Amino acid sequence: MKRTKKQLIVGLATAVALTALPAGAWADTVARADQPIPLITEENQPVAPPGSGGEEAPSDVAVSRDKAVELARKLLQIPTEYTLQSASYNTDRLAGGTRSAWNLDFVKKVNxxxxxxxxxxxxxxxxELLGYGSYINDPNYKPAYPPKVDREQSMKIAEDFIAKVGAKYAGKLRxxxxxxxxxxxxxNGEVRYPLxxxxxxxxxxxxxxxxxxxxxxxxxVMGYQVTWDDTISFEQGKPSITMEQAEAKIRALAEPQLAYVVPYDAKAPIKPYLSYEMAPLMIDALSGDRYQPFASTVKPNRTEPVAPSALGAKPAANKKLTGEQAVKIVEGAFKLPEGSELTDSSYHEYSDEQNGRTSAQWQLSWSIKDKDDKDNGSVWASVDSRTGEIRSYSQYSYAEVKGGDQVKIITYEQAKAKALETIKKQLPGYAHELYLQESEQDQQLDRAVIPGDIRDYTFRFQRLIHGANAVYEGASVTVNAITGEVRNYNADLGNFTYPAQKPQTISNEQAIDAFMKYYNLELTYVQTYAMQGEPIPLEKYNLMVAAGEIVPGSGDSGKAKLVYRLVQRPLDGDVFLDAESGQWRDRQTGDPASLVKETATDIxxxxxxxxxxMMVAYKALDLEDGKVRPQAVVTRGEMIKMLVLAMNSGNRPSLAFANSESASFRDVGASSDYFIYVENALQANLIDRGDGSFDPAGEVDREEMAELIVRALGYNTLAKYEQLFNVPFSDVGSIENKGQAAIVAGLKIMNPDEKGQFNPDRLVTRAESATAFFRFLQAKAELQEAPLRN
Incomplete structure (x- = not known):
C-alpha cells in the first residue's frame, strides 16, 4: 500500500421425473431419475444394536426390513456403492393411534x-417414504456461486419430488x-432452500x-420430511365471523405490556430500551370468542409489590469490604446450619463490557460438620464488595429428612411470609419494584401432595420499574419446608441504569396498530390434548407419556379446532417496538429496523x-431517503463493512471486548457504526494499525481496494513476489502494488479500462465496490481448495 495514504488494507406438479440427486453434484455417487439404477438387494446387513434407540419389529410387520431397504433404494435411487450401515424400527404416537417405521442409514466409504x-x-x-436426508463429504465438491437454482426454481424441483415419492398427497397440499x-x-454456494x-x-x-x-x-433435494397425522379429526362448521371481525375482536382484547429490552450486541455503553410487548391471540372461529387452550396458571402480578414504597435507599457502590466484613454480613442475614466452618474466602473483580461497570465480589464457602466431625453439607455465598449486598446464598445438607405423611412442614403461606421478610430485609431499596409471581399450583402445593415429600418452596420476584418489566432483573428465595429457613437466595439487580421517571410513551392503541403489522392473521386449525377435561399441549402430553405419568393413548386428543390466530410475519431478524418513539428496532443492536425489506429506489x-x-439487503450500504447513490464514492468504513460481511456469510461479527478503551483506532470508537467491522478486520489481518488513525469517511481508490481484496483471499504474501505475475496494464509504471493488481485482474474481480489501464488512483464508486465484492465471492467459491480465509 502507498505509504502516503491512510491505512486501508483493509396444485402439485404431476411430473414423475425425480430430481432429488442429480449426477452433476454427486458425480458418480447418485444418479438422476432419468438414469435408473438396477435394484440391489441387501443381505446380511446389520440391524441397529440394542440400546441404539430402536425397538424389536413384530414378526408379522407388513413391510419387513429387507422390503423397506428395497423400497428406499427404489424411491431414492440409491447407488450401489452406498451400503446399509444400520436399520432400526420405531413407533410414533399419533392423536388416535400409532405409526411404525423403519429408519435406514446408508453410507459410502472409500479407503x-x-x-x-x-x-x-x-x-x-x-x-411410504416418510423421511429422507443426505450428506456428502467430498473435498472436491465445490458449489457454484451464484447458485444455479433460486428459490422459485427450487419449488418446481420440490413439487416434482413430492409427486414422485408422495403421490397420495396430490391436491392436499398448499x-x-x-x-x-x-x-x-x-x-456463497452453500445454499439451502427450506420449503x-x-x-x-x-x-x-x-x-x-x-x-x-x-x-x-x-x-x-437434500431433505424430505412428512409430518402428517391421518388420525386427527377436524371440527366441522364454517366460521361465524369474518377475518375483519376477528381482527376487531383481537384489537379489543389485546393488552400491550411495557418491558425494558437490552440489545445484547449494541454499541457501548449499552442502555435499556423501554419497549412494548404483545402476545399473539386466538379467536374461536365458530363461536367468535377468545380461545385460550394453554393459558398459564401464573397470573402476572403487576399491581402488588413487596412494599408500596421503598423501605430504604439503594446502597451506594462506595465500599471496599474485607473478607471478614463480607462473612459477617452473610452470618447476620441468614441462619447458617450448626457446624458450619468457613473454608474459603476469595475476591473477584469483573469488567462488564455490556454496561461499562466493574463488579467486585467476595465468594465465600463453608463446610457443614456433624457431631463426628464428618462433612454434612456446604454453604456458598457471594457479597458485593462495593455495595455490601448479598448477591447469592445457598446451603445444602446431606442429612435430609425423609419424606412421608408423618413429617411436619410449614405451610405455603408461612414460607411465603418468610420469603417476603427476606426480600424486605435484604433489598429494602428495591421492595417497591419487586413483585412476587405465583401460580395456582404453587399456592396449593402444601395441599396437593404428601406433605413430607415437599422439600422446598421457591418464590420468584420480578422487578418492575414504573410498571415496566425489567426482563433481566429480579430475585428468588427458597425456603425449606421442614426447617422454615432460607435455603437459597439470589438477587440480580442494578445491572443497568433506568430512568428516574416513567418516560412518555406511545398509546396502547398505537402499539396495537404496530403489532397488527408485526403479526399476520390466519384462519387455521389447532390441535390440543386434554386430560380430565383440561387442554394440554401435545408436547406436554408426549412428555407425560415418556415420563410414565400416563399410559399412551389415554386422555382425549379432541378435535382440531378452527381458529383465527396471530402469527409473526416473516422478518429479517428479531425486532422490538420502542415504546417511546414507536420505532421498530433490531433486538441485537438496538438500531432502527423495518418490518419490510428495504429496497433502493434509484437502481x-x-x-x-x-x-x-445485495449490499443494501445486508445493510453494507445505507440508504438515504430510499436511495443508495450508486455513483457516490465509497468510503473506507463502507468498504470494510462490505468485506467483513462478505467473509462472515453476511453475519454481523461480535467482539469479546467492545468498549472505547479497547478501540484500536482513535477515530473509530465504540460508538461508531463501523467499530465492530474495523476491529474484526484488524483481528483478521485485513488492515494494519498504522499510525492509529483509520479515517472511516476517507475515499477509496482502486489500488487500495485491490490490496484489501487480495488480503481477504489470503494471497497478499504471494502478491509481493511480483516477478511471478504477468502485469498486462499499459499504466504499469503507476501501480505500486503490481502483484495485487495482477491477481484481482486475473481473477476478473477488477478489470482494466478500454485503454488497458488499471487506473490505480481512480476513486471507487459504490456500484463498482459492490460489483467487485460480488466477483470476490465468485472467485472465493472457485478457489475453495486454495488457502482462503474462511
Whole structure:
C-alpha cells in the first residue's frame, strides 16, 4: 500500500421425473431419475444394536426390513456403492393411534473414509417414504456461486419430488410462502432452500401438518420430511365471523405490556430500551370468542409489590469490604446450619463490557460438620464488595429428612411470609419494584401432595420499574419446608441504569396498530390434548407419556379446532417496538429496523442493480431517503463493512471486548457504526494499525481496494513476489502494488479500462465496490481448495 495514504488494507406438479440427486453434484455417487439404477438387494446387513434407540419389529410387520431397504433404494435411487450401515424400527404416537417405521442409514466409504450418507424412513405398514436426508463429504465438491437454482426454481424441483415419492398427497397440499423465506441473497454456494407444503382441510391450511423439502443451490433435494397425522379429526362448521371481525375482536382484547429490552450486541455503553410487548391471540372461529387452550396458571402480578414504597435507599457502590466484613454480613442475614466452618474466602473483580461497570465480589464457602466431625453439607455465598449486598446464598445438607405423611412442614403461606421478610430485609431499596409471581399450583402445593415429600418452596420476584418489566432483573428465595429457613437466595439487580421517571410513551392503541403489522392473521386449525377435561399441549402430553405419568393413548386428543390466530410475519431478524418513539428496532443492536425489506429506489435498470441490491439487503450500504447513490464514492468504513460481511456469510461479527478503551483506532470508537467491522478486520489481518488513525469517511481508490481484496483471499504474501505475475496494464509504471493488481485482474474481480489501464488512483464508486465484492465471492467459491480465509 502507498505509504502516503491512510491505512486501508483493509396444485402439485404431476411430473414423475425425480430430481432429488442429480449426477452433476454427486458425480458418480447418485444418479438422476432419468438414469435408473438396477435394484440391489441387501443381505446380511446389520440391524441397529440394542440400546441404539430402536425397538424389536413384530414378526408379522407388513413391510419387513429387507422390503423397506428395497423400497428406499427404489424411491431414492440409491447407488450401489452406498451400503446399509444400520436399520432400526420405531413407533410414533399419533392423536388416535400409532405409526411404525423403519429408519435406514446408508453410507459410502472409500479407503475406510466416509464420503457420504443417506438416511431414509419407510412406513412399516404402507411402505411410504416418510423421511429422507443426505450428506456428502467430498473435498472436491465445490458449489457454484451464484447458485444455479433460486428459490422459485427450487419449488418446481420440490413439487416434482413430492409427486414422485408422495403421490397420495396430490391436491392436499398448499405451498407456505412464509416458511423459510430468505430476505437476503446468498453469499456463497452453500445454499439451502427450506420449503414447506401444508396440509389442506376444507380449503383451510392446517399449519401443524406438512411436508418439508430442502433443496440446495445446485438443484438437489437434500431433505424430505412428512409430518402428517391421518388420525386427527377436524371440527366441522364454517366460521361465524369474518377475518375483519376477528381482527376487531383481537384489537379489543389485546393488552400491550411495557418491558425494558437490552440489545445484547449494541454499541457501548449499552442502555435499556423501554419497549412494548404483545402476545399473539386466538379467536374461536365458530363461536367468535377468545380461545385460550394453554393459558398459564401464573397470573402476572403487576399491581402488588413487596412494599408500596421503598423501605430504604439503594446502597451506594462506595465500599471496599474485607473478607471478614463480607462473612459477617452473610452470618447476620441468614441462619447458617450448626457446624458450619468457613473454608474459603476469595475476591473477584469483573469488567462488564455490556454496561461499562466493574463488579467486585467476595465468594465465600463453608463446610457443614456433624457431631463426628464428618462433612454434612456446604454453604456458598457471594457479597458485593462495593455495595455490601448479598448477591447469592445457598446451603445444602446431606442429612435430609425423609419424606412421608408423618413429617411436619410449614405451610405455603408461612414460607411465603418468610420469603417476603427476606426480600424486605435484604433489598429494602428495591421492595417497591419487586413483585412476587405465583401460580395456582404453587399456592396449593402444601395441599396437593404428601406433605413430607415437599422439600422446598421457591418464590420468584420480578422487578418492575414504573410498571415496566425489567426482563433481566429480579430475585428468588427458597425456603425449606421442614426447617422454615432460607435455603437459597439470589438477587440480580442494578445491572443497568433506568430512568428516574416513567418516560412518555406511545398509546396502547398505537402499539396495537404496530403489532397488527408485526403479526399476520390466519384462519387455521389447532390441535390440543386434554386430560380430565383440561387442554394440554401435545408436547406436554408426549412428555407425560415418556415420563410414565400416563399410559399412551389415554386422555382425549379432541378435535382440531378452527381458529383465527396471530402469527409473526416473516422478518429479517428479531425486532422490538420502542415504546417511546414507536420505532421498530433490531433486538441485537438496538438500531432502527423495518418490518419490510428495504429496497433502493434509484437502481432499477442500473448495470450493477443485482450487486447493489445485495449490499443494501445486508445493510453494507445505507440508504438515504430510499436511495443508495450508486455513483457516490465509497468510503473506507463502507468498504470494510462490505468485506467483513462478505467473509462472515453476511453475519454481523461480535467482539469479546467492545468498549472505547479497547478501540484500536482513535477515530473509530465504540460508538461508531463501523467499530465492530474495523476491529474484526484488524483481528483478521485485513488492515494494519498504522499510525492509529483509520479515517472511516476517507475515499477509496482502486489500488487500495485491490490490496484489501487480495488480503481477504489470503494471497497478499504471494502478491509481493511480483516477478511471478504477468502485469498486462499499459499504466504499469503507476501501480505500486503490481502483484495485487495482477491477481484481482486475473481473477476478473477488477478489470482494466478500454485503454488497458488499471487506473490505480481512480476513486471507487459504490456500484463498482459492490460489483467487485460480488466477483470476490465468485472467485472465493472457485478457489475453495486454495488457502482462503474462511
Amino acid at each position: 475406510n473414509k466416509q464420503l457420504g450418507s443417506i438416511q431414509a424412513r419407510i412406513h412399516a405398514t404402507s411402505g 405451498y407456505n410462502a412464509d416458511y423459510g423465506v430468505q430476505f437476503r441473497p446468498p453469499l 414447506r407444503y401444508n396440509r389442506v382441510v376444507d380449503d383451510i391450511a392446517f399449519m401443524d401438518n406438512y411436508i418439508d423439502v430442502e433443496v440446495d443451490g445446485e438443484g438437489h 432499477a435498470g442500473h448495470w450493477a442493480e443485482r450487486e447493489l441490491s
